[in-house]
Amino acid sequence: xxxxxxxxxxxxxxxxxxxxxxxxxxxxSVTLVMILAxxxxxxxxxxxxxxxxxxxMAIALPILISIFGYTPDALLPVMGFLIGVMKxxxxxxxxxxxxxxxxxxxxxxxxTLDGYPMTQRGKAGKALRVAHFASASxxxxxDIVLIVCAPFLALLVEAYLDLPEKTxxxxxxxxxxxxxxGGSPGKGLISIGLGLLAVYIGTGEDFYPRLSLGTQELSxxxxxxxxxxxxxxxxxxxxxxxxLWRQKRTIGDVPDYRENGDQRLYWADIRRLMPFVGRSAxxxxxIGALPGIGSTLAATLGYTVGRRRYAKVKRPDAPExxxxxxxxxxxxxxxxxxxxxxxxxxVLSLGIPGNAAAVFLILAAxxxxxxxxxxxxxxxxxxxxxPELVVAFGLFTAMMIANLMNWTIGGLFMxxxxxxxxxxxxxLLPSVLLLTLTAIYVQETRMEAxxxxxxxxxxxxLMRMLGISPLPFVIAFILGGKLEExxxxxxxxxxxxxxxxxxxxxxxxxxxxxxxxxxxxxxxxAQTHPRxxx
Amino acid sequence: MQRFVKxxxxxxxxxxxxxxxxxxxxTPPGPIKLLIGFHAGGGADTQARLIAEExxxxxxxxxxxxxxxxxxxxxxxxxxxxxxxxxxxxxxAVTETLGYNMAASRTNMTPADFTGITTTAGFQMxxxxxxxxxxxxxxxxxxxxKDGAELRFGVMTPKLADLAYLLSKAQGVEFxxxxxxxxxxxxxxxxxxxxxxxxxxxxxxKGVAAGDLVNLASAxxxxxxxxxxxxxxxxxxxxxxxDGYFVFIGPAGMPEDARNAMASVIGDIVNDxxxxxxxxxxxxxxxATTISGEELTKMLASDYDLAGGLLEAASK
Numbered sequence: 001x002x003x004x005x006x007x008x009x010x011x012x013x014x015x016x017x018x019x020x021x022x023x024x025x026x027x028x029s030v031t032l033v034m035i036l037a038x039x040x041x042x043x044x045x046x047x048x049x050x051x052x053x054x055x056x057m058a059i060a061l062p063i064l065i066s067i068f069g070y071t072p073d074a075l076l077p078v079m080g081f082l083i084g085v086m087k088x089x090x091x092x093x094x095x096x097x098x099x100x101x102x103x104x105x106x107x108x109x110x111x112t113l114d115g116y117p118m119t120q121r122g123k124a125g126k127a128l129r130v131a132h133f134a135s136a137s138x139x140x141x142x143d144i145v146l147i148v149c150a151p152f153l154a155l156l157v158e159a160y161l162d163l164p165e166k167t168x169x170x171x172x173x174x175x176x177x178x179x180x181x182g183g184s185p186g187k188g189l190i191s192i193g194l195g196l197l198a199v200y201i202g203t204g205e206d207f208y209p210r211l212s213l214g215t216q217e218l219s220x221x222x223x224x225x226x227x228x229x230x231x232x233x234x235x236x237x238x239x240x241x242x243x244l245w246r247q248k249r250t251i252g253d254v255p256d257y258r259e260n261g262d263q264r265l266y267w268a269d270i271r272r273l274m275p276f277v278g279r280s281a282x283x284x285x286x287i288g289a290l291p292g293i294g295s296t297l298a299a300t301l302g303y304t305v306g307r308r309r310y311a312k313v314k315r316p317d318a319p320e321x322x323x324x325x326x327x328x329x330x331x332x333x334x335x336x337x338x339x340x341x342x343x344x345x346x347v348l349s350l351g352i353p354g355n356a357a358a359v360f361l362i363l364a365a366x367x368x369x370x371x372x373x374x375x376x377x378x379x380x381x382x383x384x385x386x387p388e389l390v391v392a393f394g395l396f397t398a399m400m401i402a403n404l405m406n407w408t409i410g411g412l413f414m415x416x417x418x419x420x421x422x423x424x425x426x427x428l429l430p431s432v433l434l435l436t437l438t439a440i441y442v443q444e445t446r447m448e449a450x451x452x453x454x455x456x457x458x459x460x461x462l463m464r465m466l467g468i469s470p471l472p473f474v475i476a477f478i479l480g481g482k483l484e485e486x487x488x489x490x491x492x493x494x495x496x497x498x499x500x501x502x503x504x505x506x507x508x509x510x511x512x513x514x515x516x517x518x519x520x521x522x523x524x525x526a527q528t529h530p531r532x533x534x
Numbered sequence: 535m536q537r538f539v540k541x542x543x544x545x546x547x548x549x550x551x552x553x554x555x556x557x558x559x560x561t562p563p564g565p566i567k568l569l570i571g572f573h574a575g576g577g578a579d580t581q582a583r584l585i586a587e588e589x590x591x592x593x594x595x596x597x598x599x600x601x602x603x604x605x606x607x608x609x610x611x612x613x614x615x616x617x618x619x620x621x622x623x624x625x626x627a628v629t630e631t632l633g634y635n636m637a638a639s640r641t642n643m644t645p646a647d648f649t650g651i652t653t654t655a656g657f658q659m660x661x662x663x664x665x666x667x668x669x670x671x672x673x674x675x676x677x678x679x680k681d682g683a684e685l686r687f688g689v690m691t692p693k694l695a696d697l698a699y700l701l702s703k704a705q706g707v708e709f710x711x712x713x714x715x716x717x718x719x720x721x722x723x724x725x726x727x728x729x730x731x732x733x734x735x736x737x738x739x740k741g742v743a744a745g746d747l748v749n750l751a752s753a754x755x756x757x758x759x760x761x762x763x764x765x766x767x768x769x770x771x772x773x774x775x776x777d778g779y780f781v782f783i784g785p786a787g788m789p790e791d792a793r794n795a796m797a798s799v800i801g802d803i804v805n806d807x808x809x810x811x812x813x814x815x816x817x818x819x820x821x822a823t824t825i826s827g828e829e830l831t832k833m834l835a836s837d838y839d840l841a842g843g844l845l846e847a848a849s850k
Contacts (some may be wrong), residue, residue: 070574070583070601163712163728205713207605207639207692220602220609369574376722383744445600485715492712493686493728 003380010393014401017076031076034064035398038081039405040413042088046095047417049102050240050425051432053089054356057082058233059435061360062225062443065367072370075391079364080398086357087139087402090295090337091410094131095417098329099124102421107295107336110303114321114328121324125263125415130273130326131333132411133265138281138334140403142341145285146348147396154349154378161375163490164500168510170483171501173352175514177292177472179521187468189518194459195476196483198227203481205488223444226452227477228363231470232356233436234453235460237429242461244425273330276306280334288342291354292475295339302335303328341399347373348392352479359474367443560795562621565596569625571610574601576716577737577818578780581654582626584811588803606691607631608639611783615647619785621792624651629778633837634693638845645834649788652797652826653779654804654811655736655819660749660758662738663731664724672750672765675731679707686710688720688732693841696848697753697767697776698733704771721747733776736818759820774844779823781830797826 017029038060045056064081068074093105098115111131118127161169178188201211202221209219280302287298306328310321319325344361346352351374353359365371370387377388440453460470494500502508568586572578579601586597602610607627617623632645661672669675679685687702687709689695695711702709712729714720717737723729724747733753741747742760749761751769753776758764767775782800784793804822806812815822825833 070579070599158726203604205692207608207635207641209605209609216612219612220604367574369576369579376726379725383746384740445598489712489714489728493710495684495708495710 006380006386006389007393009385009390010395011397013076013390013394014080014397018073031080031394031398032401034077034081035084035401036405038084039088039402039410040084041081042085042090043092043095043410043413043417044088044420045085046089046092047104047414048092048420048423048428049096049104050428052093052105053085054360055233055236055432055436056085056089057357057360058229059432059439060085061364061367062439065364066442068368070368072368072387072391074368075365075371076394076398078368079361079395082357082361082364083395083398084402084405086340086361087399087406088410090139090340091132091135091333091406091414092417093336094135094329094333095128095414096421098127098131099418100421104420107299107339108332109296110299110332111329113303113332114323114325117319117322117324118326118329119257122257122260123263123324124257125259126265127326127329128415129263129265129411130269131329132414133270134273134277134280134330134333135337136403136406136410137277138284138336138338139341139406141281142285142288142338143396143399143403144341145289146341146344146399149289150345150348150392151378153345154375157350158375158379161506162504163486163493164504164507165510167483167486167490168501168507168514169350170352170479170486172510172514172517173291173346173350174472174476174479174483176290176517177354177475179517180290180292181294181469181471184467185518185521187466188472191463191468191470191472192476195227195473196480198222198456198473199477199480200484204484217448222452222456223449224363224366224477225440225443226449227456228359228474229436229440230453230456231460231463231473232359234433234457235464235470237433237436238457238461239464240425241429244429269326273326276309276327276330277334279305279309280331281338284335284338285342288339288354289345291343291346291352292471294355294471295336298339299332299336302331306331348377348395349375351375351482353475356471356474359471359478362478560621560789560791562595562792564622565598566621567617567623568597568599569602569610569614569623570599571603571607571625571627571631572601573603573716576718577814578626578628581780581811581814584809584814585626585654585800585803588809588811589799592803593799605639606635608635608641608643611636611643611648612641614783614785615643617785619649619787619789621784621788621796624782624784624796626780626782628657629653629781629834629837630691630693632781632783632834633778634841634844635691637838637841638692645831645838647786648834649784649786649793650826650830650834651782651784651788651793652800652824653781653830654800654822654824655815656779656823657735657754657776658739658758658760658819659733659735659753659776659778660738660742660761660764661731661751661753662721662724662734662742662747662749664727665746665748667730669731669748669750672770675750676705676707679705679709683730684710685730686712686728688712688714688723688729690714690717690720690733693844694733694753694776696844697772697774699848700772700774700844701767701770735776735778739818739820774840774847779825781834794827797824800824801826 014031017031019027020030020033045051064078093108094111096102096104097108097111101112101116103109115127174192178192179185202209202219204210212218283302284298287293307321310327343354343358346354347358353362371391377392379386440449463470490500501511570582589595602613610625610627614625636643687698689698698711717735720732724732738747749758749764751764752758752766755775755777801824803809804812804815807816
């Protein structure tokens, strides 16, 4: 079994999976159909303000698992769908940003700056084409980086890191995530701490369920789906409902700008835009590879770097930056789209999720079983087939297929999604709430699950009110079990050495970095905005 | 020739129908909730689901599988204990759950709170290492440890941790006993070099056959089927063993006809290597072991009583 054999098996796993139907005698595998379905759903969801990729992934996951079951055969169809949603949502977010000056997803905010002015000038079609081109390029570039880098990083980790170093690496990732998400390391640490507290209830090695207050309900711990969906989705819905109630926001008449003139995208345009795409794709990929830094920051950085270059190369007759320059759209969309692929580098090679989409991919893998994202996936066994590696290459194949769909039909579908803004939020939000609770009950068929989810929803709402990002909570909840396990194992494997995190140079370096990253991020904002320090 | 084959197949079909009809003297009053004490997607979970699938096909019973994992099966036992005892809720666990784990835990459950239905397969629990380590026998492991090598010994349950500890004491060495989640995690750890040796309950079969892994000792009272020459724990000076089975259980007080009917149909399935479940068991454990009825009740009770001795010995 060489590397090429594994790649080929991964490709075959996607194309020759369980057959759904056949076209002209050619079997169409269910995985292909699920990728397409996910991709189209993703575009629609991304184009709907108030919905985002993670919401669709959260609701779809339990339903898909109940359809496909808990067999390893279910991995590729279910995760293919999620990957499709992830990719679709990234390009969908640009639609309302360009057409109605409302970002469909938070990372598309910068797209409104140049996209909406283009719409006002009657160039909506061209703006959408430009956005799609940039988005698809950035996404594809990022996936290629992922496919090349993830296996090597995993092999490095497996070859050089022992149990204590792996524990220290988990500590470092949690501290990095606390430091970079949400802007305040203090709040990030609170979020991480609460997540760890929640996951440690009812779990552990001892036969006696810890922290369960003697109750039967808590002794099994919180099901992972209730914590993740509760904090991320229900919390967001509650917050949105409050905003709606406060602002009494109504969808007024949507202004209708008529398109005029040539909307096509020419080679000359592409040649002019390519430098902007390239820079932003690099920025987005680099940021995506670090867990926790989201696509919004990538979009902001890409936009800022793009502006500097635009000032140098701008033709006199071209529109000003921020007043309808295609380059502005490109700089944003290429950056935020290139985050998604690179974000899976830490997921697949280390098992550490960096954003909400990655959280749901890990959730899918954990619920279905048979695939444990982490360094052990990339074990190129010679004599026997390593099924996890086949799944990994199957996922890479799925991503490339989604990219292909993006290049071929994505643009067309995306341009037809302008209608999604007309869905009123006061109907959308309760529907999302109902669907989320249903989805949780489908997976955890006991009533406590609903109460847990509502409790986590309230927690997520309160965290949002206090400006604490709920994402570190969720990531800590997912990594908490792994952290405890590897710490216990490292402690035992070193013969009960209490200083196991500091005795090897690599582990000590990771631990020093975990402290440094918190201290440094805390100091930096204080220097740039002295007044904020109170 | 073809006619004979056809006739044979028909006869086999009738035979299957006949056993089905016999068992169907008892029919479940509704869908059966099947609690599974193992992580989704693992070997044991697959075994449980395949058995349920086959029962659905053969008898038209309806199963609702639910994962209740954690605490060495005690979470499952807790959920099962107060369920209705009419055969509509059963669970699949290992005998260790009702033995060592109940004895060691601070919960007040005993095997008397449950009805044993049937075992499906016995562990082929070996002490396994990579063959590239160069150890041919367990004596060589002990020699290496005495030479000062710090050896990491992977275990997946507290009972096995106790056994590893007693083994090290009996041999006058020290192991760093590392507890991981499930037999597959032990195998992954051994393969990745994080662990030097460890207990594996049957998943090592393929690796041992391929020559990548080696069974250094049997953790059972009997020698391993695959490596009969490996010494047993008793040979190595430990009076306890890791004998254990996958077992279907129900709440205490299940009616006799329900218990027998289930035991008989499950037994038919796991003993038939042509079924998916039977095939899996054959491949992993060398064949099914079905202990049911009074014999199973006695075995569960005696496992529980013996666990006290092991706990006592390991705490010294």
